[in-house]
Amino acid sequence: MSAAEFDLIARIRARAGVRDDVALGIGDDAALLQPPPGRQLVVATDTLNRGVHFGEGAAAADIGWKSLAVNLSDLAAMGAEPAWCTLSLSLPTQADNAAFVDAFLDGFLDLAAQHRVALVGGDTTRGPLSVCVTVLGLVAPGAALRRDAAQPGDEIWVTGTLGDAAAALALDGIAPYREQAVRRCAGDPATDAARLHERLARPTPRVAAGRSLAGLASAGIDVSDGLLADLGHVCAASQVAARIELALLPVSPALAAAAEGAARWQLQAAGGDDYELCFTAVPERRTAIERALAEAAVPGCRIGRIEAGRGVRAFAPDGTPWRPARTGYEHFAG
Amino acid sequence: MSAAEFDLIARIRARAGVRDDVALGIGDDAALLQPPPGRQLVVATDTLNRGVHFGEGAAAADIGWKSLAVNLSDLAAMGAEPAWCTLSLSLPTQADNAAFVDAFLDGFLDLAAQHRVALVGGDTTRGPLSVCVTVLGLVAPGAALRRDAAQPGDEIWVTGTLGDAAAALALDGIAPYREQAVRRCAGDPATDAARLHERLARPTPRVAAGRSLAGLASAGIDVSDGLLADLGHVCAASQVAARIELALLPVSPALAAAAEGAARWQLQAAGGDDYELCFTAVPERRTAIERALAEAAVPGCRIGRIEAGRGVRAFAPDGTPWRPARTGYEHFAG
Numbered sequence: 001m002s003a004a005e006f007d008l009i010a011r012i013r014a015r016a017g018v019r020d021d022v023a024l025g026i027g028d029d030a031a032l033l034q035p036p037p038g039r040q041l042v043v044a045t046d047t048l049n050r051g052v053h054f055g056e057g058a059a060a061a062d063i064g065w066k067s068l069a070v071n072l073s074d075l076a077a078m079g080a081e082p083a084w085c086t087l088s089l090s091l092p093t094q095a096d097n098a099a100f101v102d103a104f105l106d107g108f109l110d111l112a113a114q115h116r117v118a119l120v121g122g123d124t125t126r127g128p129l130s131v132c133v134t135v136l137g138l139v140a141p142g143a144a145l146r147r148d149a150a151q152p153g154d155e156i157w158v159t160g161t162l163g164d165a166a167a168a169l170a171l172d173g174i175a176p177y178r179e180q181a182v183r184r185c186a187g188d189p190a191t192d193a194a195r196l197h198e199r200l201a202r203p204t205p206r207v208a209a210g211r212s213l214a215g216l217a218s219a220g221i222d223v224s225d226g227l228l229a230d231l232g233h234v235c236a237a238s239q240v241a242a243r244i245e246l247a248l249l250p251v252s253p254a255l256a257a258a259a260e261g262a263a264r265w266q267l268q269a270a271g272g273d274d275y276e277l278c279f280t281a282v283p284e285r286r287t288a289i290e291r292a293l294a295e296a297a298v299p300g301c302r303i304g305r306i307e308a309g310r311g312v313r314a315f316a317p318d319g320t321p322w323r324p325a326r327t328g329y330e331h332f333a334g
Numbered sequence: 335m336s337a338a339e340f341d342l343i344a345r346i347r348a349r350a351g352v353r354d355d356v357a358l359g360i361g362d363d364a365a366l367l368q369p370p371p372g373r374q375l376v377v378a379t380d381t382l383n384r385g386v387h388f389g390e391g392a393a394a395a396d397i398g399w400k401s402l403a404v405n406l407s408d409l410a411a412m413g414a415e416p417a418w419c420t421l422s423l424s425l426p427t428q429a430d431n432a433a434f435v436d437a438f439l440d441g442f443l444d445l446a447a448q449h450r451v452a453l454v455g456g457d458t459t460r461g462p463l464s465v466c467v468t469v470l471g472l473v474a475p476g477a478a479l480r481r482d483a484a485q486p487g488d489e490i491w492v493t494g495t496l497g498d499a500a501a502a503l504a505l506d507g508i509a510p511y512r513e514q515a516v517r518r519c520a521g522d523p524a525t526d527a528a529r530l531h532e533r534l535a536r537p538t539p540r541v542a543a544g545r546s547l548a549g550l551a552s553a554g555i556d557v558s559d560g561l562l563a564d565l566g567h568v569c570a571a572s573q574v575a576a577r578i579e580l581a582l583l584p585v586s587p588a589l590a591a592a593a594e595g596a597a598r599w600q601l602q603a604a605g606g607d608d609y610e611l612c613f614t615a616v617p618e619r620r621t622a623i624e625r626a627l628a629e630a631a632v633p634g635c636r637i638g639r640i641e642a643g644r645g646v647r648a649f650a651p652d653g654t655p656w657r658p659a660r661t662g663y664e665h666f667a668g
Contacts, residue, residue, distance in 0.1 A: 023374060027571065028481050029411035029555060030378035032473070035369050040357060043454060044364035045420040045468055049461030077363035086379040088466050120377060127383030132422050132466035134379055139366070147362050221363060237361065 008101055008124045012087070015105055016119040017112055022084065031120035033084055035138065042137040042144065044074035050129040055174075060100045062201040064107030067131040070224065072115060072205035073275040077222035079145040079214025080137035082117045082207060090127035104131075107202075115207055145213060145220030145279060150238035154218050154280035154306040157289065159206050159298050161252040162227055164199035166271020167259060171196065176326060177271070192254040199252075203275040208296035210277055216292055220279035226270040228324060231278055232312050241309030244269070247317040248303040262322070269314055270324040280306050342435055342458045346421070349439055350453040351446055356418065365454035367418055369472065376471040376478065378408035384463040389508075394434050396535040398441030401465040404558065406449060406539035407609040411556035413479040413548025414471035416451045416541060424461035438465075441536075449541055479547060479554030479613060484572035488552050488614035488640040491623065493540050493632050495586040496561055498533035500605020501593060505530065510660060511605070526588040533586075537609040542630035547613055550626055554613035560604040562658060565612055566646050575643030578603070581651040582637040596656070603648055604658040614640050 013026040024032035035041060048054060048067045068085065075082050087108070091097050101124075112119060117135070169177035171193055206222070213220065219238060221230045227249075231242050249268045259267055281289050286302075293300040316322045347360040358366035369375060382388060382401045402419065409416050421442070425431050435458075446453060451469070503511035505527055540556070547554065553572060555564045561583070565576050583602045593601055615623055620636075627634040650656045 023475075024478070024480060029408040030376045030414065030469075030471070032412070032478055033375040033377060034475070035375050037371050041367040041369050041375070041470075042364045043367060043418070043420060043468075043470070045422050045455060045466070046457050047422040047424055047459050047461070047464075047466060049424055049459060049464075052460045074363040078366070080364065084377070086377060086468060088379050088381040090381055090383055090464060121379060123380050125381050125383060126386045127381070127464060128462040130381075130383075130424060130461060130464055130466075132379070132381060132464075134377075134420060134468040135364075136375075136377070137364070141357075141368070144358070144366055146358060 005124050008097060011098065011101055012105065012119070015109055017109065017117065019083070019116065019118040022118050022120055025118065025120045033120065039138040040141050040144065042075055042078050042080035042139050043134065044071055045132065045134040046070050046074065047130060047132040060103035061107035063131065064104035065111050065202050067133050068108050068111045069203045069205050069275065071133045071135040072111070072207055073203070073222040073224065075135055075137040076205050076207045076210030077145060077220050077277055078139060079143060079210045079220065080139040081211055082115045082135060082137045084118050084120045084136045085112065086134045087119060087122035088132040089122070089124045090130040091124060092129060093126055139214060143215035145210065145217055147219055147221055147234045148237035150219035150234050150240050150280040150306045152240055152306055152308045153282065155283055155286065155302045156231070156242060156244065156278065156280050156304040156306060157300050158223070158227070158250060158276055158278045158303050159209050159293070159300045160276040161250040161255065162223065162274050162276060163255050163264065163267035163271050164196045164252050165203065165273035166267040167255050168196040168200035170267065192257050195252070195254040196258065200273055203273065205275060206277045206298055209293055209298040209300070212292035212296045213279055213289065216285055216288055217279040217281045220277055223274040223276045223278050224272060226272050227278060228269050228312050228314065234280070235310065235312055241307045242304060242312045243307055244304040244312065244314040246314055246322060248301065250301050265322065266324050270326050339458050342431060345432065345435055346439065346453070349443055351443065351451065353417070353450065353452040356452050356454055359452065359454045367454065373472040374475050374478065376409055376412050376414035376473050377468065378405055379466065379468040380404050380408065381464060381466040394437035395441035397465060398438035399445050399536050401467050402442050402445045403537045403539050403609065405467045405469040406445070406541055407537070407556040407558065409469055409471040410539050410541045410544030411479060411554050411611055412473060413477060413544045413554065414473040415545055416449045416469060416471045418452050418454045418470045419446065420468045421453055421456035422466040423456070423458045424464040425458060426463060427460055473548060477549035479544065479551055481553055481555055481568045482571035484553035484568050484574050484614040484640045486574055486640050486642045487616065489617055489620065489636045490565070490576060490578065490612065490614050490638040490640060491634050492557070492561070492584060492610055492612045492637050493543050493627070493634045494610040495584040495589065496557065496608050496610060497589050497598065497601035497605050498530045498586050499537065499607035500601040501589050502530040502534035504601065526591050529586070529588040530592065534607055537607065539609060540611045540632055543611055543627060543632040543634070546626035546630045547623065550619055550622055551613040551615045554611055557608040557610045557612050558606060560606050561612060562603050562646050562648065568614070569644065569646055575641045576638060576646045577641055578638040578646065578648040580648055580656060582635065584633070584635050599656065600658050604660050
């Protein structure tokens with residue numbers, strides 16, 4: 001560890017949040033945490049690399065926010081309460097690493113504070129810009145929203161709206177989204193574009209919604225690769241099929257102004273980076289789920305149904321089957 | 335997630351170890367673990383990047399071994415029992431990722447099995463070759479070996495031998511170690527070089543020793559950056575000074591054949607990548623510590639003493655102070 005790395009760690013340590021259950025945080029070989037009795041530990045990790053998950057020109061604060069957000073979204077998809085996280089930062093050798101780290105922490109710690117997540121450890125090292133975050137959360141035994149618990153007859157729900165992040169990528173001309181027809185002239189183009197880009201740069205992990213659904217929904221996943229792809233993972237794990245009504249997919253005013261018809265369906269059904277929750281529940285719990293989402297102050301709606309069989313099918317408003325040009329984001333397709 | 339990424343994850347999942355306390359492993363948004371009651375959770379994370387922590391020609395199995403070893407070493411330095419880990423792999427887009435992952439897992443899972451560590455989650459993504467591992471372990475409350483608990487009068491101990499990995503780097507001509515005078519002609523040069531390189535490529539995390547020292551030693555750290563640098567962290571955290579006798583530093587036969595005098599001290603006192611444990615303990619516990627190390631089947635010896643003051647000083651056999659050309663590995667110095 002050099003003086004420079006030591007300084008970076010000191011900068012991070014000085015700003016990391018505190019929790020009573022952190023016996024020892026940043027600054028030793030490892031962190032010491034005191035989990036509460038009778039809870040299961042929930043662990044997720046995700047890496048974001050420059051040029052893959054964010055562009056060359058991405059703001060450091062947005063990278064910080066998103067690197068934690070995508071991990072908290074995984075905890076939300078399990079119905080877990082976030083508690084602690086670690087951060088491993090690979091930084092190119094350059095003079096302004098301190099400025100980058102400060103701005104990165106602005107975004108990272110802003111989101112961490114919103115969810116009372118304590119940053120308890122990690123490392124900084126030299127390398128192409130890369131951020132690896134591990135989050136630890138807690139859930140009551142048996143209450144987690146697993147992918148393998150969907151049952152035929154379950155209704156399929158989704159929180160918020162779908163397709164905004166993919167529309168932002170289409171507006172930016174990012175492959176493969178640039179193939180989508182996106183209008184720039186309806187509504188207030190500047191405001192709409194800003195809203196779409198905000199969804200892409202600063203996704204909202206649905207933590208409160210996930211926690212309120214734990215023990216209530218059957219199965220759950222977060223929409224990171226695209227609705228059809230992610231719902232496909234649920235169907236594969238649960239050995240069931242899903243039927244989606246495209247007319248029921250929730251749409252934001254900004255996306256409604258930017259795209260319509262099949263172009264919009266493509267963004268909503270196959271666009272990645274939404275970080276909404278997709279979950280299934282028996283119809284008898286419809287009212288309880290509506291109440292739970294209302295308490296979490298998160299909108300949600302039903303978009304289809306789990307059936308016996310295999311695979312995910314989507315249907316247009318006229319009842320005809322519809323297939324997207326692509327089903328979702330592919331990390332190794334490039 | 336693409337078919338290729340899905341296939342990689344399936345390959346990893348098929349080989350991940352199992353433990354009774356893993357309620358849900360690889361394959362969902364997050365893992366579900368059941369920590370035992372009354373234990374503290376110990377969390378460490380470390381990233382290894384190609385070109386920084388391993389060379390272009392490093393064997394995939396060695397990268398896999400070392401990426402887990404350096405993390406287990408952090409748990410060992412806390413006196414913790416390893417339990418679970420996550421693995422985040424960034425892989426360049428290339429045809430032989432599957433072969434790389436298979437070989438990587440050979441090394442990673444070999445070491446994981448030795449310590450009964452279950453691989454419970456992670457991700458694979460596109461990017462320059464990078465490995466981020468997070469390990470989770472357990473320790474009795476109050477028993478962890480912290481950096482901030484050394485006291486004047488404590489004896490300073492180290493496990494195993496020091497300097498082998500740095501000597502391997504010197505033999506390979508890696509900066510800054512190539513400046514060190516390393517003989518290639520004493521003893522059996524081929525065998526000695528192989529032993530030194532084995533220490534560099536496949537370090538042994540001192541897990542059993544760390545566990546046996548928990549609650550017995552005062553303070554502990556693993557020697558990853560170099561003895562003087564790492565002991566410096568202990569002294570800074572504990573607000574004490576350390577005095578090291580260079581003649582007492584443990585040396586392997588291979589290193590003894592390869593370097594002597596100040597050149598050897600430089601490798602032993604300032605070479606990184608040893609992953610031995612350095613710890614302090616009150617003299618009254620000398621016999622108990624010798625017994626604990628013997629039970630762990632790990633050699634250990636006393637190399638100096640903690641004193642009042644600040645900083646780390648090293649002394650030659652004739653009693654004169656000695657300062658290394660460098661104190662330890664510097665990630666951001668290049």
